[in-house]
Amino acid sequence: MRKLRYSVATSLDGFIAGPRGEYDWIAPDPAFDFAAMFREFDTMLIGRRTYEVMQTRGQSAESMGMKAIVASTTLDAKANSGVTIIRENTVEAVAALKAKAGKDIWLGGGAMLFRALVDANLVDTVELAVMPIVLGSGVKVIPEGRRIPLRLEKTESFPNGMLWLKYSVITPDLAH
């Protein structure tokens, strides 16, 4: 089955955005091979706020070679005809999406979405680009909830101090 991978930038103190949504402190290292990363995915799954931030930045899943799926109860379907919208039963919809053939699915933002999906044992990896800053306050990259054991898979340091961490989520073995 293809993987659902939560891959986002974070401050060292675990914020995905500042208290007013600031992301000025996120400076991906030019040495990071985004193109190679994008090729591992064919679908981007995001929350509405992440989607709107991407729009204000002129970013789109299409330009990264992916199909966009936005989890939102409020997003206007007519004004956003280029994206698929999950309105309800998000967990079931994502489980069905994972069961389809395809490349991996990038959970690119929406920390609450991550928490709901990891609690449903649907998230396979947590991949963090840790920026060398204590942000002080903001939106938590990992919202509070239950414990989740992880396996460290990979780390990579970049010249600007960005640190790339990849963890696998250790999910309960339902077969036992």
Place this chain on the structure above:
Amino acid sequence: MRKLRYSVATSLDGFIAGPRGEYDWIAPDPAFDFAAMFREFDTMLIGRRTYEVMQTRGQSAESMGMKAIVASTTLDAKANSGVTIIRENTVEAVAALKAKAGKDIWLGGGAMLFRALVDANLVDTVELAVMPIVLGSGVKVIPEGRRIPLRLEKTESFPNGMLWLKYSVITPDLAH
């Protein structure tokens, strides 16, 4: 001047302890050379709660070759005659301590103590042993406050998934 180094274990989601002080999830890797680390310090600076946790675990700064200094307004001096207690003016007391000759000072716990000292530009490094777990809730390793720019100095991965990160705090250059 000798350095003040905040060096503690944390979960990936930035908790130094669980909501009831739990530390069962902290499993330092046997491959980590604690003895070598301890030799870099001659003083351990901690908050009262950290001190009390160490006592319940049978740990002491002395056994690590360090002198213990506890920041506390309430700790009983008679019952704890082996440690130096900072009762007030913590920032000034730590600044004076740093100005004395000696090895580095280990800020080994007390997240609020860390925040007060880093805000006073007295903390030189943040060194985190990141355990491969999302704890879900607890005591924040880096309490909320102002932004603090960092410089990534070193990372090291251990067999059990523990990740060692060392950052320097970029302090304002007071000479300019």
